[in-house]
Amino acid sequence: MTSEPMFAAIGDETDNIEVRLSYRIVELFSEGLYTSPNKAVEELVANSFDAGAQSVHVLLSSNLHDQNATIAVFDDGEGMDQEGLKRHWLIGISNKRELSKLPGGRQQIGKFGIGKLATYVLADRLTHISKCGSKYYSTSMDYRTIDKRVDQEVEPKTPIRLVLRELTEQQAKEAVEPWTGTAAFNAAGTVLFGTGSPESWTLSIMSSLKPKVHEIKPGTLGWVLSTALPLRPDFGIWLNGQELKSSKEGKGLLRRWVLGKDLVDLPRPSPKSVTALEDVNITESSEHRFGLDVPGLGRITGYAEVYKDLLTGKSDEIGRSHGFFVYVFGRLLNVDDGHFGISPNELRHGTFGRFRLVVHMDGLDAGLRSNRESIGEGPLLDTAHDVLRAIFNAVRPEIEAHDSEEAPGAKLARVLAASPASLSRRPIVDLSRAVAKGKAKSRYLIVPDFESDEDWEAFFVDLEKRAADEVETFISGVNIDFTGSSRDGIARFDTQSGTLRLNGWHPFVATFHDEFTNKKLRQPLELLAMAEVLIEAHLHAIDVKASNIEDFLSARDQLLRNLTNESGRQSALSVANTLRNARNSPDRLEAAVCDAFRSLGFDVTPLGKKGEPDGVAAAHLSADESGKSRHYKVSLEAKSKEASDAKVAAKTVGIASVAQHRDKRECEHAIVIGPAFPTSQGDTSTLGEQIDADRKKSSASGEAKTITLITVDDLAKLVRLRPVKQVGLQKLRNLFLECSLPEESAAWVESIREAAVEKPPYLKIVEAIEEQQKKYKKAPVQYSALRVALSHLVPPVEYETDEELFELCRGMAQMAPGAMFASSSTVELDQSADNVIAAIEAAMQDYPLDEQ
Numbered sequence: 001m002t003s004e005p006m007f008a009a010i011g012d013e014t015d016n017i018e019v020r021l022s023y024r025i026v027e028l029f030s031e032g033l034y035t036s037p038n039k040a041v042e043e044l045v046a047n048s049f050d051a052g053a054q055s056v057h058v059l060l061s062s063n064l065h066d067q068n069a070t071i072a073v074f075d076d077g078e079g080m081d082q083e084g085l086k087r088h089w090l091i092g093i094s095n096k097r098e099l100s101k102l103p104g105g106r107q108q109i110g111k112f113g114i115g116k117l118a119t120y121v122l123a124d125r126l127t128h129i130s131k132c133g134s135k136y137y138s139t140s141m142d143y144r145t146i147d148k149r150v151d152q153e154v155e156p157k158t159p160i161r162l163v164l165r166e167l168t169e170q171q172a173k174e175a176v177e178p179w180t181g182t183a184a185f186n187a188a189g190t191v192l193f194g195t196g197s198p199e200s201w202t203l204s205i206m207s208s209l210k211p212k213v214h215e216i217k218p219g220t221l222g223w224v225l226s227t228a229l230p231l232r233p234d235f236g237i238w239l240n241g242q243e244l245k246s247s248k249e250g251k252g253l254l255r256r257w258v259l260g261k262d263l264v265d266l267p268r269p270s271p272k273s274v275t276a277l278e279d280v281n282i283t284e285s286s287e288h289r290f291g292l293d294v295p296g297l298g299r300i301t302g303y304a305e306v307y308k309d310l311l312t313g314k315s316d317e318i319g320r321s322h323g324f325f326v327y328v329f330g331r332l333l334n335v336d337d338g339h340f341g342i343s344p345n346e347l348r349h350g351t352f353g354r355f356r357l358v359v360h361m362d363g364l365d366a367g368l369r370s371n372r373e374s375i376g377e378g379p380l381l382d383t384a385h386d387v388l389r390a391i392f393n394a395v396r397p398e399i400e401a402h403d404s405e406e407a408p409g410a411k412l413a414r415v416l417a418a419s420p421a422s423l424s425r426r427p428i429v430d431l432s433r434a435v436a437k438g439k440a441k442s443r444y445l446i447v448p449d450f451e452s453d454e455d456w457e458a459f460f461v462d463l464e465k466r467a468a469d470e471v472e473t474f475i476s477g478v479n480i481d482f483t484g485s486s487r488d489g490i491a492r493f494d495t496q497s498g499t500l501r502l503n504g505w506h507p508f509v510a511t512f513h514d515e516f517t518n519k520k521l522r523q524p525l526e527l528l529a530m531a532e533v534l535i536e537a538h539l540h541a542i543d544v545k546a547s548n549i550e551d552f553l554s555a556r557d558q559l560l561r562n563l564t565n566e567s568g569r570q571s572a573l574s575v576a577n578t579l580r581n582a583r584n585s586p587d588r589l590e591a592a593v594c595d596a597f598r599s600l601g602f603d604v605t606p607l608g609k610k611g612e613p614d615g616v617a618a619a620h621l622s623a624d625e626s627g628k629s630r631h632y633k634v635s636l637e638a639k640s641k642e643a644s645d646a647k648v649a650a651k652t653v654g655i656a657s658v659a660q661h662r663d664k665r666e667c668e669h670a671i672v673i674g675p676a677f678p679t680s681q682g683d684t685s686t687l688g689e690q691i692d693a694d695r696k697k698s699s700a701s702g703e704a705k706t707i708t709l710i711t712v713d714d715l716a717k718l719v720r721l722r723p724v725k726q727v728g729l730q731k732l733r734n735l736f737l738e739c740s741l742p743e744e745s746a747a748w749v750e751s752i753r754e755a756a757v758e759k760p761p762y763l764k765i766v767e768a769i770e771e772q773q774k775k776y777k778k779a780p781v782q783y784s785a786l787r788v789a790l791s792h793l794v795p796p797v798e799y800e801t802d803e804e805l806f807e808l809c810r811g812m813a814q815m816a817p818g819a820m821f822a823s824s825s826t827v828e829l830d831q832s833a834d835n836v837i838a839a840i841e842a843a844m845q846d847y848p849l850d851e852q
């Protein structure tokens with residue numbers, strides 16, 4: 001039999017408590033539910049909150065390895081007498097939610113009566129010493145007395161008998177002295193006996209600690225408790241003598257107003273004749289010294305606060321931290337309803353969730369219902385609602401002004417700072433180290449390259465510091481970057497500067513460019529981009545194979561591209577018709593031109609801002625046999641006219657501006673699309689001379705660049721012909737190199753129409769794709785694999801390059817939109833081979849025989 005410590009054995013035995021507890025129950029409800037050592041302490045703090053405590057002290061022995069070490073939790077809430085202690089040890093039963101009067105007016109957390117069992121994770125003994133009704137009581141549970149021989153049975157055969165003791169005041173002093181005599185306990189100025197002592201209190205002591213206790217770190221425990229701590233004026237926690245502040249309290253506070261001092265005039269719908277009053281009989285430091293006199297409601301006091309970020313979070317499990325806190329004679333009325341009966345539709349959550357008002361309205365006492373928890377409907381409640389709305393309206397502009405002035409990325413930095421480092425920062429640090437050591441490659445991280453070990457070490461010291469201690473500087477800003485390519489991912493994170501660079505060429509960023517640059521709308525898109533960066537880092541962190549990571553990121557990137565490609569499910573004929581119909585509408589023509597070039601096989605980034613082309617089309621081609629890059633870009637300029645037969649004047653075309661836009665975006669070519677142009681005089685026309693001069697000038701500088709004019713009808717014709725004439729991006733470049741005037745462009749497109757093209761083996765290609773998908777469980781088919789499969793047919797179907805096969809599959813996908821998809825690296829069927837072939841054959845019927 002284990003001897004009891006002094007604090008558990010002192011006092012007179014007055015009764016016994018029968019606890020029906022089996023080892024199996026303890027095992028299921030403690031070790032099964034509470035694996036974290038911090039959770040056991042948090043459960044005791046939650047019990048203190050339920051008891052209506054205003055102060056809670058958590059005291060850890062300085063050396064938890066000592067055999068006499070303890071963890072104690074003191075609170076000044078409602079104590080437990082004999083009956084209270086008996087109810088406390090009812091396992092699996094809790095009457096907290098059924099209490100007619102809630103301690104401190106608080107909604108209870110405890111519901112199942114098992115929270116106390118969390119202590120089993122840390123200790124073999126749990127002792128309670130409590131003051132209730134000027135008397136002192138104690139019980140002590142030794143978990144080692146539970147019979148483990150019947151560990152498979154949930155229902156215990158015999159109950160455990162706990163001794164219930166009553167203590168004198170002197171005995172109580174002796175029992176609690178090991179904790180109340182410490183400097184940590186006295187730091188808060190709390191006294192348990194004599195003048196100034198609380199009417200009731202409870203001390204919960206975990207002793208005979210288990211090895212699990214060594215996992216507790218005071219810093220981590222403090223963070224856990226402060227995160228779970230509701231931001232409210234009547235509840236505070238001290239950990240080893242240090243008062244914990246809510247993780248929300250003061251953090252991100254924009255401004256605080258004391259009613260009647262900082263906030264004097266209330267806007268609508270406040271009642272008229274509200275006046276500020278100062279009570280000189282109240283100390284200057286008290287928030288009650290100042291107040292507002294409201295006709296029909298009387299004097300109200302308190303303060304309002306607004307914060308940078310939402311005050312909602314984990315602590316809402318215990319008590320909310322945002323909204324209205326309405327007190328009547330010191331008692332909180334609206335425990336759960338932060339809106340105090342006002343419709344949430346009148347209080348925007350994005351702003352209201354960052355707002356907090358603690359207001360004392362003692363005048364509401366006259367309207368209290370019998371349950372003392374709500375106000376009867378009528379003029380009194382209406383006036384209170386109007387005052388609350390008015391205070392919210394008065395301080396809301398502070399949040400809106402802050403949001404309008406906040407630098408890009410500031411909110412993203414705070415959101416990441418509020419997330420666990422293991423999720424939001426640590427994976428980036430670890431991947432950066434792997435990249436630096438040559439053990440990994442990253443598509444979304446920019447890691448600097450240093451020559452000396454000293455520079456590397458300085459870089460990682462700074463990165464580690466930003467990730468652990470200066471978390472709000474981990475991200476220093478967000479910008480839209482045009483230095484990359486449309487083939488690059490949605491974003492890259494510069495680990496040295498902390499800048500998240502959104503790829504301006506990426507179709508997703510381009511499509512939502514306005515949202516990315518709008519201060520109110522940009523955050524969800526910034527979070528999405530940062531999530532993409534973190535996904536890669538997390539995949540490396542869990543040791544996914546590099547090839548699998550690359551495949552996953554490529555598929556995900558392709559999804560983002562497809563989601564923004566509205567023309568992706570349109571046939572070439574449909575895109576061509578849309579282009580023709582948009583000739584007289586500026587906005588529609590810009591969008592239609594971008595869709596047309598997507599249909600031709602380009603990666604298109606819409607721009608359309610002042611000083612910019614309407615878009616940039618990028619052709620991603622492999623290098624030639626000598627290794628020389630064949631990649632090129634085209635700036636797109638759409639020029640519409642309201643009248644159907646009108647020509648776009650030379651001044652409207654603005655060759656100088658077209659060249660400037662082309663050069664700004666580092667394009668080799670520019671193309672201007674319009675209904676018609678005044679170029680009947682050919683090279684001697686104004687436009688002809690200007691384009692010729694631009695070509696000569698760029699050629700002389702060593703960078704041969706071009707400008708091409710083409711009519712809407714001829715571009716639509718080219719779009720329509722591309723799938724059946726198998727016009728690839730390399731062949732399309734000849735249009736820009738050979739043609740300047742619209743007449744030349746028309747002749748070039750006509751030559752495409754007249755060209756004889758051997759009909760591809762559509763059926764064999766589609767069947768080969770289907771066979772590969774069946775073989776590999778519907779996975780997208782790589783062009784290299786498809787090329788090999790086709791070469792094994794009898795007779796073989798051979799293509800020299802993947803690029804050649806890609807161009808053909810893309811044309812087929814345009815004729816069977818929604819049934820077949822072709823990306824730059826893979827092709828797949830979304831329908832059976834028969835349905836895809838039927839769609840292609842149906843599309844072919846729309847072409848004249850001489851074009852098929």
